[in-house]
Amino acid sequence: MSEENQNNNKSEEKEDITEKEDITEKEEEKARFTFKCTQCQHCCQERGPIPITFWDLEMWARNGVVANFMPYLDIYNKPDGGLDLVLKPLPPSPKEGEEAPKKDPFESIPIEDLLTVKCPLYNEENKKCLVYDNRPLSCRVYPLEFDGKNFTIVDVDCPGLGEEGMSKEELKEMRDTAKTMYYELTRMRIxxxxxxxxxxxxxxxxxxxxxxxxxxKMNDDDRSKLDEIFKKNKDTPEP
Ligand code: SF4
Ligand code: SF4
Structure with a gap:
């Protein structure tokens, strides 16, 4: 092969490599996770039970605000048999003509029926999180999640996804927070x-x-009355 041909081939190969690098960069760019919260508050309005970790409990204890969260904490029996400590959403407001809910915000509504209702700490009138500085880890990392191996998006409809302007440092921080969330949630679940x-x-x-x-502490009279009640119950045939 002549020297001229060899040079032509080399320059074609170089062009080919540059083109491939361009394509790879473009693909990486496309696949790169970019996010900037648009503050649309959709995730606070339809959030369902929010998992709480030891990290959250420790932060609330440090900041002296545990009591603010106590009325909303509950243990959720998950369908897979596991348990989660959660911020349980408030039941939906009664419709016209319906009875007002009792004082206990959880009543007996199963948590499964509350998966798409608002977070109890979201103020609809002011459109604000009432505990923003003390919000749980789960809210800090939303909509990103780490499952021990991979990062996943828990809400593909989050309008912040794909928004430009995320710096490398912010991306790293979000990924680290997702890993902390995974670690802390695992600790809690154990x-x-x-x-x-x-x-x-x-x-x-x-x-x-x-x-x-x-x-x-019962006197003889009360004791014999109680014995009578037990006897009566024992003698009553089951329906
Ligand atoms: S995380 Fe997403 S859904 Fe939630 S407020 Fe931000 S942009 Fe909206
Ligand atoms: S705690 Fe605050 S940020 Fe988290 S879901 Fe509730 S209102 Fe939204």
Whole structure:
């Protein structure tokens, strides 16, 4: 092959490589996660149960605000059998003619029926998060999630996705927060069943102790009345 031909081939190869690099860069650019929250607050209006981690509990304790969250904390029995500590959404407001909800914000509405209602800490009138500085980790990382291996998007309709202007540092921070969320949620999911069982046992033991104390203080009259009630219940045939 002549020297001229060799040079031509080399320059064609170089052009080919530059073109491929351009395409790869464009693909990477397209696949790159870019996000800038547009403050549309959609995620606060239809959020469902928000998982709470030890990180959140520690932050609230440090900032002296745990009591503000207590009325909304609940344990969610997940369909897979696991437990999550969650901020449980408020039940929807009663429609016209319907009875007003009782004082307990959770009533007996199953959590599954509250998956698309607003976060209890979102103020609809002012369109504001009432606890923004103390918002849970889950809100800080939304809509990104880390599952131990990969990053995923939990809400592809989030309008902030694809918004330009995210710096490398912000991207790193969001990824690190997603990893912290995964780690903290795992810690909570390991500890919660044990804690929940211990607390239930303690409550049960306390109730039994209170009952025994109350019975030991009964006079003979009350005791015989109670015996009669038990006897009556025993003799009543089951329906
Ligand atoms: S995270 Fe997304 S859905 Fe939530 S307020 Fe920001 S842009 Fe809206
Ligand atoms: S805690 Fe605040 S940021 Fe999080 S979902 Fe509720 S209102 Fe939105």
């Amino acid at each position: 500890a919660l069943p044990v804690l929940s069982q211990m607390i239930s046992q303690k409550v049960m033991m306390d109730l039994m102790r209170q009952n025994m104390e109350a019975m030991s």
